Amino acid sequence: MDTSQTTDSVKNVDKQEAFASPGVSTLSGSQTSFSVAPMMEITDRYCRSFHRVLSRNALLYSEMITAAAVVHGDRKYLLDYDSAELPVVLQLGGSDAGLMAESAAIGEQFGYSQVNINCGCPSDRVKSGRFGACLMAEPALVAESFIAMSAAVKIPVTVKCRIGIDRDDSFEPFERFIRIVADAGCDTFIVHARKAWLDGLSPKENRTIPPLKYEYVDQIKSLYPHIQFILNGGLSTHEQAIANSRSIDGVMLGREVCSNPWMLNEVDHLYYGAQQNNRTRFDVVEACYPYIETHLMQDVPLGKIMKPMLGLFHAQPGGRLWRRILSETMWVKGAGLHTVQRALDAVRQTAEDMQRISR
Numbered sequence: 001m002d003t004s005q006t007t008d009s010v011k012n013v014d015k016q017e018a019f020a021s022p023g024v025s026t027l028s029g030s031q032t033s034f035s036v037a038p039m040m041e042i043t044d045r046y047c048r049s050f051h052r053v054l055s056r057n058a059l060l061y062s063e064m065i066t067a068a069a070v071v072h073g074d075r076k077y078l079l080d081y082d083s084a085e086l087p088v089v090l091q092l093g094g095s096d097a098g099l100m101a102e103s104a105a106i107g108e109q110f111g112y113s114q115v116n117i118n119c120g121c122p123s124d125r126v127k128s129g130r131f132g133a134c135l136m137a138e139p140a141l142v143a144e145s146f147i148a149m150s151a152a153v154k155i156p157v158t159v160k161c162r163i164g165i166d167r168d169d170s171f172e173p174f175e176r177f178i179r180i181v182a183d184a185g186c187d188t189f190i191v192h193a194r195k196a197w198l199d200g201l202s203p204k205e206n207r208t209i210p211p212l213k214y215e216y217v218d219q220i221k222s223l224y225p226h227i228q229f230i231l232n233g234g235l236s237t238h239e240q241a242i243a244n245s246r247s248i249d250g251v252m253l254g255r256e257v258c259s260n261p262w263m264l265n266e267v268d269h270l271y272y273g274a275q276q277n278n279r280t281r282f283d284v285v286e287a288c289y290p291y292i293e294t295h296l297m298q299d300v301p302l303g304k305i306m307k308p309m310l311g312l313f314h315a316q317p318g319g320r321l322w323r324r325i326l327s328e329t330m331w332v333k334g335a336g337l338h339t340v341q342r343a344l345d346a347v348r349q350t351a352e353d354m355q356r357i358s359r
């Protein structure tokens with residue numbers, strides 16, 4: 001990727017323009033933005049490129065990358081992407097204000113549209129490194145990072161958090177966290193609306209067991225109406241997302257987009273006022289062919305490119321076949337565009353057969 005071009009283009013816009021364009025929700029009539037959640041080992045550059053084909057406007061996030069890795073590690077490997085993916089938010093993990101500022105500046109140089117501080121990840125590794133969800137107990141430390149990062153970059157700096165940690169179910173610690181970080185200047189919070197229990201649940205359990213409390217996000221928005229709050233956690237359809245976003249500024253979906261990426265095809269229409277498109281899943285796969293070929297030529301394994309597409313035919317005739325053929329063949333030596341075409345032909349054939357039977 002030619003980062004110089006994207007870097008320049010971002011440098012020339014102010015913070016407001018670096019946001020994805022504000023969304024207009026067709027279902028609710030109110031402004032609601034749509035983001036795809038950051039997910040480790042999922043939302044890599046190949047996943048984001050595919051998601052961008054499905055939606056021009058959805059705000060996409062990187063996986064969490066630690067500030068130390070960005071500063072001391074292989075930057076090109078960690079941060080490189082295709083400029084067609086933009087706007088993309090770089091999510092950073094860390095609590096050392098100096099490292100957070102330096103990594104944010106590096107992210108800006110690479111052309112990322114925003115940087116985001118992870119205050120929601122509950123894994124032990126993250127906890128021992130003093131970042132992620134345990135930072136909900138240290139809002140002053142987050143504020144310090146926020147101030148240092150904001151001083152180091154022109155792009156927006158945002159925070160993704162939970163509604164709290166551990167077993168105290170009260171609203172007050174959440175409100176205190178938001179107040180202190182907002183006082184430092186943060187004007188956008190993405191809230192995974194459940195607590196993280198740091199005393200024994202695995203990260204996976206921490207995404208299902210602590211109960212969802214969307215009402216906490218409504219309540220915080222009513223206290224801080226000038227701050228943007230993006231609702232995240234357990235949203236599984238556009239109808240549900242939009243119905244729950246009436247009082248707030250946007251929604252973020254993660255796992256549902258992984259299992260059913262086709263839902264992104266409606267995002268530009270439902271949230272951003274674009275014309276409804278009439279393309280098919282087949283059109284989308286074929287539109288990805290040039291991208292697939294380019295990256296195969298750069299020795300990227302087909303499996304890496306196609307993994308995000310496994311759910312594309314979710315709940316469709318031939319959907320299981322698509323997943324099975326690709327899973328069995330995409331990692332095999334010599335797999336290439338012909339592998340994808342073969343899987344697509346099999347789905348097409350199944351769909352035609354089923355149509356014939358149902359007539």
Ligand SMILES: Cc1cc2nc3c(=O)[nH]c(=O)nc-3n(C[C@H](O)[C@H](O)[C@H](O)COP(=O)(O)O)c2cc1C
Pocket residue numbers: 037038039040041042063064091118120121160192207232233234235252253254255256
């Ligand atoms: C496999 C996986 C990896 C995740 N990695 C991250 C991460 O790197 N950073 C982060 O802030 N959240 C991460 N999350 C949490 C999601 O961003 C999101 O907050 C959570 O899944 C709830 O949203 P959902 O119910 O729409 O999936 C991850 C979730 C999953 C399922």
